[in-house]
Amino acid sequence: MQRKTLQVAGIALLAHLLALLAWHLVVTVGKVPAFILPSPAATFATLGNARYDWWGNTAVTAVEIMGGFAIATVLGVLFALAFTWSRLALTLLMPLLITFNMIPKVALGPLVIVWMSYGVVTNIVIAFAIAFFPILLTTLRGLRETEPELLELVGALHATRWQVFTKIQLPGSLPYLFSGMKVGSVLAVAGAIVGEFIGSEAGLGYLMLQVQVRLDTAAMMMSVLLISLIGIILYGLVSALEALVVVRDARLG
Amino acid sequence: MPVSADPMNTEAAPFIRLRNVAKTFTRDGAEFQALSDASFDIRAGEFVCLVGPSGCGKSTLLRILAGLLPANAGSTVSIGSPADPFRPGRDVGIAFQQPLLLKWRRVLENVMLPAEILGLPMRETRERARDLLNLVGLSQAERKYPYELSGGMQQRVAIARSLVHDPKLVLMDEPFGALDALTRERMNVELLRIWEKSGKTIVLVTHGIGEAVFLGQRVVVLTAGPARMAADIPIELPPQRTLELKTSEAFGAYSRRIYGLLGMS
Structure with a gap:
């Protein structure tokens, strides 16, 4: 078991190294100019440029992504619970939320900036807005996904609503919640960067706009790599938590 | 133990008594008869099979016994007796076709x-x-x-x-319906052994006629269109039932009779 996990991890690492190699070959063999596509080595070398404050900018973006994602998870689950418990909440709020979800979050960005000025909090709000809905929807679906016959089986024993909820619905919804969180984690990354593009004074998205003007393509590539890295770490955390909480067979993948 | 004035009567009092049990559902304003005319008794510790085609009301009857559905007015459904009390919501165990684990x-x-x-x-x-x-x-x-x-x-x-x-009462709705034929036969033998050891009253719904005859001390036959009870047949086969029994003449006679009642012979 352990050995197999190591093997899979090894292959994953190898695939990434091969992709780097391919990138390197495209640049060197194709003689691509550095302002179009810098080599991997040139890209990583920009990390040495202290003017770009890599640590600071990465931290800001990470806080925005994680913050927006965390709030989306908490509120998504709370709303799903409320909708499961109250028919009124579902019929009253769900149509509003669906309409809200139709708004392109990019279009929402400038408004949020008008309301809250630009900065970390604004970008957290945008990341939250884009990650919230899928988490809500999948959790809601999971809470409802109980076999009717199982409900009869416990209903014949006069199980209370609370027992059905804690013993059957809630644990049954966890695989769905994690599936929603995985989608949400990817979207939260996009949300935070969109926020930084629209208006900000720090973060990797902000940095990208700064270095774009100087045609420092290597720094732009590096920013993209770091943004992805934050996303990968978040996704990994969600997957690790899932592996801990959800029995293998119940996982939705 | 309460002493009855008529010990013979106490002895004969059934654990479950059904008289003229019927159930109509209303769907889109139209009435739909899911079950009618079910009248039979089940003694404590008895193994009774309900057999019939889809739509004959056997699962409806099971749900009425489970207390999940009310029967129509005019129906009598009584479970338990002073000597053998039955607590709804407590004394019922259910197994369905899917394990639902x-x-x-x-x-x-x-x-x-x-x-x-x-x-x-x-x-x-x-x-x-x-x-x-x-x-x-x-x-x-x-x-x-x-x-x-x-x-x-x-x-x-x-x-x-x-x-x-x-x-006190175990209800089974097609418990082996999702299993392959050989596993199903093995499970039938197994279930009889479990029943003998546990001494429970078991009501089992199936559309397998052979399964019903093999398992039941009695087989209640229900027909569809209109849904009603057609017969209540005591199965007088040896108590120690083995799979060879299925090839016997007596077993065949019971099966033929049920096929006949269902209009399939």
């Missing part, structure tokens, strides 16, 4: 679910669940998750679960 619980915890819902003491329940797993031949599997078991094993777990709270 909780994927995130190990086998032992799955078996314990009904007792948890009833708030029975956990230590005794765990003991009992272990005994039952032993009875269904799965004592080695208590730490496993459902996905690690075959379909037949999962259904054994479901049967153990239906017994864990020591119910």
